[in-house]
Amino acid sequence: MFFLSAFVLLFTACETPVDMDIPRAETITVAFASQSYNDTLQVYIARTQHIYDTTRYRGCDSTAEAFVIHNGTQVPLRYNGNRFVAEGLSAQPGDTVALQVIGAEGGHTIAQTLIPESTIAHSIEITPSALLIEDVYYSKVQLSFDDPSGETNYYEFSLTVTQIKDDSASSFGYHYFRSFDPIMVNEDIMQYEPITMLFSDAMFNGSQVSIPMYYSLFFITETLQKVIVVSELRSVTREHYNYFKSLYKFMYNESGIWSGMTLPFSVNGNIENGAGLFSLFTSTRDTVVYDFR
């Protein structure tokens, strides 16, 4: 007991409040839109709060003004009670679209995105229960596509699995996603929502690539009628890639400010004089249905 007492004394952590004055930083505008170029553009706009502010999520800042600029035309965005939306925007891959926001305090914020050309996956093969790891079955997804040569291209691959039992649809997303392929291993795959594979073509620029990946899901063996697997390959911008890469890291460290182990970390967006992301992408989808009836 003596040793135990000594050890407890040695490592007893004392935790005390610190009276540290953190001055109020300038309030800046936050803007966020990350979506397919052919969906109606929806932009989330908000403002930063002081770190000591106990108010949780305040919702979209309806007092802001926002515009999109495409082909030299400025289109105002309309607040629909949830987001600022731009109807009738007809941007195509290869076009540049700019977003301008005038915040409640008059600050001007601007961002622009170049919509990437679409990349079509020519093969997405799914092999159910291909691997057993730690008592969990993993299904294999083999993604194959041609990568255009030239500048670095960025991709995001996601998988949505819906399991349908009885007559009512029940949805269960995959709960783990992994790959041992060097391309993916090199891309710091993190299992945080949204679970997607975000990668660049740094290791295969201009060539045909085939990447094996594995996902696991909860089985409902007795009453399962159908499994629908929707895969989506997105061509994304460099800003999208950088933002979400840093976002994953941020989410990984996020609890740090509450546990004391954090290191300063900023998420890299493309909003000038603000925070957030404005990025449009192209995507192709593939759906596989397993019918057990």
Added chain:
Amino acid sequence: MISDKKNRYSVSHNLILLVFIIALLMQKGVTGQAISGFVSDSKSGERLLYAGIYLANTAKGTSTNGYGFFSITPGLPQGDPVVLVITYVGYLSDTLMLNNLMKDTLVNIRLKAGLELRPVEIISGNSSGGTSSPGMHRLTAQVIKSLPALGGETDLIKVYQLTPGVQQGHEGTSGLHVRGGSPDQNLIMLDDVPLYNINHLGGFISAFNTDAIKSSTLIKGGFPARFGGRLSSVLDVSMADGNLSKTSGNLSLGIISARFSLNGPIRKNESSYLISFRRFYFDLIAKPLAQRANSGSTVGYNFYDLNIKLSRIINTNNRVYFSLYNGDDKTLAGFREKTDDGTDFYMQTNRWGNTMAALRWNHLFSSRLFSNTILHFTRYRVNNQLESETSNGNNKYITENQLLSGIGEISLKPGTEYYINPETRIYSGIQLTYRYFRPNNYTYYVSDGNQQFQSGHNHKMLMQAFEGIIYFGGKITRPAGHTLELGGRINTFTINNRFYIIPEPRIKANFHHNKNLNSFVSFDQMSQNMHITGNNSIGMPVEYLLPATKSIPPSLMKQLSAGLEYRSGNGIIYTSELYYKHFSQLAMLKDGASLWEGRENWEALFAGNGKGRAYGAEFMATRNEGNPTGWISYTLARSERKFDEINNGLIFPDQFDVRHCINIAMMLKIDEDADLSLAWVFNSGYRLTLPVSKYYVPVEAGDYTHMNEMYIYSRRNEFKTKPYHRLDISFNFHKQKKRYLRTFTLGIINLYNQRNPNAFYFTEIENFGPNNTRYKRITLMQRSFFPFMPNVGWSIRF
């Protein structure tokens, strides 16, 4: 990246050095007979490093080198007696008279240990008080053991943290931030061999077992040319050689660890051995507790240090040494439990540590020419493993994860010292090193145990480098006592077909104004061929050891320092020193980057081409004689960094940019059987980066979207913690028994229970407002270790 301009710079410096060497050789030349030999302890035969030897008749002097050797040429008329006075810290001075010196003479001088304990030696090139060297502190094991220590475990690094110009980093850790440098910028050597990570217990204890240490020197400026490879400091630790005449030993028990050491002659006065072992106890306590809580669980942490040294005097001109150090930390946590139809097993082990072995040969070619040749191997590695096994009837699923990271080197380092006359000494040497880096090897393996299926992934990264160093220099002492030491190193480094050549000039001048007052000035250039990055301040094995490459070239540092030393009549030595350092080509991990990601292109994770500067003033008053002994020091300092990719390219203060620092160390002899020591440290607080704003952004998660809280941080290291201060105290009670000396130690760490910061975090605290209304407040919290903490220790020395 060394430009043509820098190459021209290098050539010009080499020419200056060449001229200097020629000038040395054109001194009065080799005249008269030389007296040379070794100075050692009268009882143990242990060689005494940097002992002072001077000619009483002439006030000319020299000192033993780092291996206990000296050579002096009196230059007196033939037939005149030569009187040598030999002094050493903590020993009684001795006088040696030689008559009718007709030829070169080899003498072995044995000094008797004195009664007084001198805390810190103000390094003197001339024991008559002639000259001083800037930026050096030397401690003996005796001093280190006498100061208060965590859990009774005395620590070399903790004592150096009490010297001016050295910051300790976070509470309790073994980090050395020397003159605005970071812990990775310190060359830490045991018997001339680098150790890459000296942290035990998350940095609370260093790898140096004081039972195995003879002496140590911390150099902050005025670097001798034989040292290099790091930007900010050199900590040169010498292991004891072992007693040549009789067996002796030591056994110590503290509240956290135990130590045992034994040393003695293998063949009397010819060969000796030393073996020392230290082990941390925690696993012996934690394992039974974990098993009691859950029969299948196991948890533990331990570390050990093993030091072995063998030495043999072959003849008067040759002595060989073999040094070995092995130290490991190990944590483990896991369980094995039975399920209805099988077992579940999970075990995570983390192991990290150093191994080094060195063979050293001291050879006297003549009474004036001494050589030291070292062949060494050293390596540091981190090995994290995770194993799990699930059996379910006849099915078995096995997974194994392993993360390996490490560095190792094999090096050959011959060097010579030539004593032309008492005024002139030259030295030179080469250092050839093969070094490998394994920053991040990752293995993943899964199988069913029956080869029915298996899968895995291997990510291996091995980088190999070759380093070739040539160094040379010389020291001239003028009759008035002034000295000039000029030297340099040529650092060549090859990796991946990339070749660097970097000159490192070193200049040091001492001015002897009178018997009490000396001044000095020095200029150093240092380079560092590797980058050790990670969370240095925590001290856990999360550092990444990476070589300089094409895109991350070697880091450079230039330092100019100057100072004064005044020896008062009452035995107190006052020193003050000013320094200015300029760093360039620094590398630092970018925000949020982690090498554990297993990237091939790891260089992209670094912000390179960083710059920095550090400057300050150091003041110290040391009392080496009388009772009590000790020192008081004050440091005024500033340290800044600039990276294009960090803090928006703006200059920011270093995390340990501590403006004011005061240290007091005191040792008081109460009576023959008891002494008291205390250490008080104060600094004005280190730097912090805190989130100042927050905002929310939508993050898609399958079918729904959640709002993720994000933070905007202040400028890098914009905030400052509250001042850090702490008083430690220790009483030692000695009792001489028939066969051994017993010492009982009672100490208190953090006597007045000051809560110093180790880490910060935010939390929500519920408060009550008017009318008992409740509201929540977000508050910054500080985590502290080591409250008022008594410790006891017991040891015997025989």
